[in-house]
Amino acid sequence: MKNPSEEKKYMLDISQKEIEELRTTIRATSKKMTAEYIERMRKADKNRPEAMRYFDEIADFEKREKELLAAKESGKKVIGYMCLFAPIELILAADAIPVRVNSGWYDASKLGDRVVPVEVCPMVRSTIGAKMIGLSPYLELSDALISGLTCDGMTKLSEILSDYKPVWAMAVPRLKDSTQSLSFWREEMKTLMKQIEALTGNKITRSKLKSAIELTQRATKAFRRLQEIRKGNPVIMGRDAMLVNQAYMWDDIKRWTEKTEALCEALEERARQKSWACSPDTPRVMVTGTPMIWPDNWKVPSIIEEANPQGLLVADELCSSERLLYDPVGVDEWTMDDMLNAIAERYLMASTCPCFTSEDGNKDRVNWILNKVKEWKVNGVIYYVVRGCMLYAMEYMRVKKVLDRMSVPVYYLDTEYTREDVGPLKTRVEAFLEMLTARVDI
């Protein structure tokens, strides 16, 4: 494992003083914002289940930061990842802790502008900014980063971050439905496995990998149970569910599974008592597009669910939420070989990342959206794109055409990492929801 060289390839030198200042202010704003968001989420649903409290708490990064520090002291390694292509099972099997390090901090994106042009995706800029001032505890505590070379932004981001930490880049084949791609990807997996083993000093054995897979399978089970509940009348607000899903990115997976199961228990009980989170006639909305990352980038779900008329998020196709865990690792035979194949396939083939194409375009993503629309009885789709996110922006037409054919309204919501446009966004979303409400009434 090579150490990041002393000389920085990209990063600028900022004075320690400025770093301190910026970090303190941004952290303070973010803490305030987070608390406010949580408060608003609590208020939105009068009978919000008690089981949500755990997720409110874990949403505060400081809590988990303490745990990670303690774990690191006891010799555990923390491995950060930026894309869903990072095989969580391999990290877990080596007794390391996986955390996702993408940043949602709006203010940090302004800092990133100093290193990359403002046309670049704000999530990438924000992650760079967060690293510059040591804002994200998860990014700071990671001993190494796994990066999937998906879009241009992610590819260069991994290069820029390698100024600080070892970055293991995994080349993602853009055509996933071919034997070459799969065998290439399997090799990437095996290389990564060796890197993880070298860093942690723990060998990934058959039984360890098996229990890691079983752990994530149980998490998937809990996760899918939660999404299943959202098919019916609303017993949980979309934002709450989204927070639960996101918490998986940094929480301890075993504990997360237990807490989510407990939440599902409570929600199922709630459904039996017919105590709905909001009126069952509320238009059911799905969001798809660029990932939305806690803590800051929470404006769109909040706007949708606080708008007048109100919308209810019932499903999404975001790699920061439902795409995290929808697909299980399906092992046929518990041999090392088959487990690795299963992991490789799960991360490559089941993925609906827009970086893929095929003879028939990114058909899998379209199918996913169609399935969600049908099964979750979605009334309208909000296609969320941040400026600079090329792939999602370009796939819009494809998705729109398919949804048009099914006469499901879809709305293209483009925005930035900023709080300034909340007003106009709200007006736009309300107009869309107005239209949906009219349709629902018919």
Place this chain on the structure above:
Amino acid sequence: MIMDFIGELLKLTVLAGLTVAGILVILIWKKNLATRVTYLRFLIQVAAMVSVFYLFTYPVWQFIVLIVILLLPLVLGRFFCGWLCPFGLYMDAITLIRKGFKVRYRNLPDKLNKFLHKFRYVLLLFFLVVPFILNVIDPPPAESLTLMALVLAGPFDAWRILLGPVIPLIVPWKGPLEISKIYFSYPYVQEVIYYSKLLSIEVFTTIMAWVFVALTIVGSFFLRRVWCRFCPTGSSIAIVNRFRGFKWAPLLHIYKDEVKCTKCGICKRVCPVQVTDVYEQAGGKITTSMCMLCMRCVEMCPYEDCLKVNFGGKTVFKSRNWLEPAKVE
């Protein structure tokens, strides 16, 4: 003769009863449907093997079994291969042993696998025609006519090769290997002997027989269901599976819901005979003559209702979220 026949029927009834009881036990014991099929299939395979042993005590049954095997694909696709064929059972058993040893399996390259699938029709034709040629060249002496020749005399007798995979390990006739009055056999061994004998070297014949046994055993240790990739008996009637006008014909088939499929590839990986069509085809009725309807893919597909097995329009089995909170773990 009649009394014997009734006796046989009685035995079969008892067997059927035991099978049903076994199915019930499995259903009760394995509440989780996901792993049920694998057990069910094993049980039915064993029952089928035992029935075949009984049936074969009567030569006329050999004939009937053969006709059934050949006509079954018209309505049930290759259900026979997945659920009844004794050779299939032996290979599955070897797979189980391999799993026990935690040894990985190998795959044939997809292209080769597909080629073999077509090649088996050539094999089939070969085995159907050759006996006639041989018959002309070298007419068999009357006493070599076996039991089956009572029904199908002369060259037709050699068509018995199509019963090759159905041969139980212990046979009710004078089999190739005798140990304390019990005759042992193995699929195709009689045919291997028959054809090697044409080269008329006694030692060579025995060696060939053993080589065949060893090859298939070792082969199926590494390649799941190895013989099924060559087997002429398993050639399904391709017309009913491939051509539009006939697509209604197989009553039993796999159906895929296009939008529910995430193309996760699990069905492709778990298929013992490496069928790629379930994964590749867009949706609707899966039309392939390679699939032997073992339903492993349906069992393993992790998305509710994505894959279904339909029998005459009714869903008999479907994929489910096997991660769902199971009532019994």
